[in-house]
Amino acid sequence: MTKLRFGIISTGNIARQFATGVRQSTRCVLAAVASRSQESADAFAKQYEAARSYGSYDALLADAAVDAVYIGLPNSMHHEWTIKALRAGKHVLCEKPLASNLAEAQEMFEVARSAGRVLVEALMYRCHPQTLKVLEVIRSGTIGEVRLIRSSFCYRTRRIDDNIRFRADMAGGALMDIGCYCIDFAQLVTGKAPGKISAVARIHESGVDEMAAGSMEFAGGVLSTFTCGMTAAANNTAHICGTEGYIEIPVPWKPPAGGGQFTIAHGTPPRMDGGAAAKVPGPQTIHVPADRDIYSYEADDFAAVVQDGARPRMPQESSLSNMRILDELRKQVGVSC
Numbered sequence: 001m002t003k004l005r006f007g008i009i010s011t012g013n014i015a016r017q018f019a020t021g022v023r024q025s026t027r028c029v030l031a032a033v034a035s036r037s038q039e040s041a042d043a044f045a046k047q048y049e050a051a052r053s054y055g056s057y058d059a060l061l062a063d064a065a066v067d068a069v070y071i072g073l074p075n076s077m078h079h080e081w082t083i084k085a086l087r088a089g090k091h092v093l094c095e096k097p098l099a100s101n102l103a104e105a106q107e108m109f110e111v112a113r114s115a116g117r118v119l120v121e122a123l124m125y126r127c128h129p130q131t132l133k134v135l136e137v138i139r140s141g142t143i144g145e146v147r148l149i150r151s152s153f154c155y156r157t158r159r160i161d162d163n164i165r166f167r168a169d170m171a172g173g174a175l176m177d178i179g180c181y182c183i184d185f186a187q188l189v190t191g192k193a194p195g196k197i198s199a200v201a202r203i204h205e206s207g208v209d210e211m212a213a214g215s216m217e218f219a220g221g222v223l224s225t226f227t228c229g230m231t232a233a234a235n236n237t238a239h240i241c242g243t244e245g246y247i248e249i250p251v252p253w254k255p256p257a258g259g260g261q262f263t264i265a266h267g268t269p270p271r272m273d274g275g276a277a278a279k280v281p282g283p284q285t286i287h288v289p290a291d292r293d294i295y296s297y298e299a300d301d302f303a304a305v306v307q308d309g310a311r312p313r314m315p316q317e318s319s320l321s322n323m324r325i326l327d328e329l330r331k332q333v334g335v336s337c
C-alpha cells in the first residue's frame with residue numbers, strides 16, 4: 001500500500017509527539033517538517049528522520065511530495081495555515097481545538113469541500129482502542145441507559161510567560177486547551193449535541209480562563225458535568241453512569257502506549273433495593289491492549305480517511321459542535337473568542 005506522506009508544520013511539543021506516532025504508524029511516513037527556524041526544522045528532521053526540512057511553512061506547502069499536512073501550531077494559527085494547506089492541495093490533520101471560533105471552523109470546512117481535500121481535527125483520544133472499547137461496552141447495554149457523564153482534564157503548570165495556553169490573543173485558555181476533550185467526550189458517548197450548556201470560570205490575569213467547570217444537558221435527559229484547568233492538579237478519571245452500572249476510566253485522554261484499562265462497576269445497592277443483602281456483581285476491569293503510541297493510531301485513521309474514504313473518527317459535525325459550545329461557554333465566562 002502507498003504510504004501517506006505527512007508534512008509537519010511546527011517543531012513544538014505536540015509536533016514531536018505526533019512525529020513519534022507517525023514513525024510507529026503502518027500507513028504513514030514523515031516526508032517533511034517546517035519551522036519558523038531552519039535550524040529547528042533541521043534538528044527535528046534529524047531526530048525524527050523526516051526526509052526534508054524547511055525554514056518556512058510556505059516552503060513545506062510547496063513540496064509536491066507531501067500529501068497531507070499536520071498542523072501543530074497555536075490555536076489562533078490553525079485557521080490561516082489549514083486554509084493555506086488545503087489551497088495548496090494538501091489534506092489536513094489540524095490540532096484541537098480546530099480554530100479560534102465557530103466562524104473560522106466553518107470556513108475551514110468550506111475550503112476543504114471546495115478544494116476536494118480532507119480536513120480532520122486531531123482529537124486523538126477518539127482513535128485509541130480504549131475509547132473504542134468503552135463505546136462498545138456502553139452500546140452493549142451493560143450499564144443500562146446512560147444518565148450522567150462526568151469528566152475532568154486538569155493539570156498544574158507553572159510555565160506562564162512563554163505558554164501559548166495563557167495567551168488570550170492566541171485563543172488560549174483551559175476550555176480551549178483541555179475542556180474541548182470533556183465537551184467532545186459527552187457528545188461522543190451520547191451521539192448528540194447538548195441543548196442547555198453553562199460554565200463558570202476562574203480568569204487568569206493574562207485574560208484567559210485558567211480553570212472552568214461546566215454542565216451540559218442532552219436530549220433524553222442525559223446530564224454531563226466537567227472540569228478543566230491549567231493551574232490545579234486533579235484526578236482526571238471519567239465516569240459514565242447508567243441505570244445498571246457505571247464505567248470508570250482512570251486515564252481517558254491519553255492512555256499509555258502499552259494499552260489502557262477501565263472498570264465496569266455496579267455500585268453499592270441503596271437501602272431501598274435491599275442494601276448490602278441485594279446481589280450486585282463485583283467490579284470488572286477491562287484491559288485494552290494497544291501496541292503503539294496513541295498518535296500512531298490517529299495518523300493511521302487519518303490515512304484511512306484519505307486513502308480509503310473511511311469516515312473520520314472525528315467528523316466535521318463533531319468539530320463544529322465543539323466549536324459552537326466552546327464559543328458559547330467562553331462568552332458565558334467573559335472570555336473573548
Ligand SMILES: NC(=O)c1ccc[n+]([C@@H]2O[C@H](COP(=O)([O-])OP(=O)(O)OC[C@H]3O[C@@H](n4cnc5c(N)ncnc54)[C@H](OP(=O)(O)O)[C@@H]3O)[C@@H](O)[C@H]2O)c1
Pocket residue numbers: 010011012013014015034035036037040072073074075095096097122123124164177
Ligand atoms: N492532541 C494533543 O495531545 C495535544 C497536546 C498538546 C497540544 N495540542 C495542540 O497543539 C497545538 C500546539 O501546542 P504545543 O503544545 O505543541 O505548543 P508549543 O510547544 O508552544 O508549539 C507551538 C509551535 O508553533 C510554532 N509557532 C508559530 N508561531 C508561533 C508563535 N507566535 N508563538 C509560539 N509558537 C509559534 C512554533 O514552531 P516553530 O518554531 O517550529 O515554527 C512552536 O514550537 C495547540 O493547538 C494545542 O492545543 C494537542
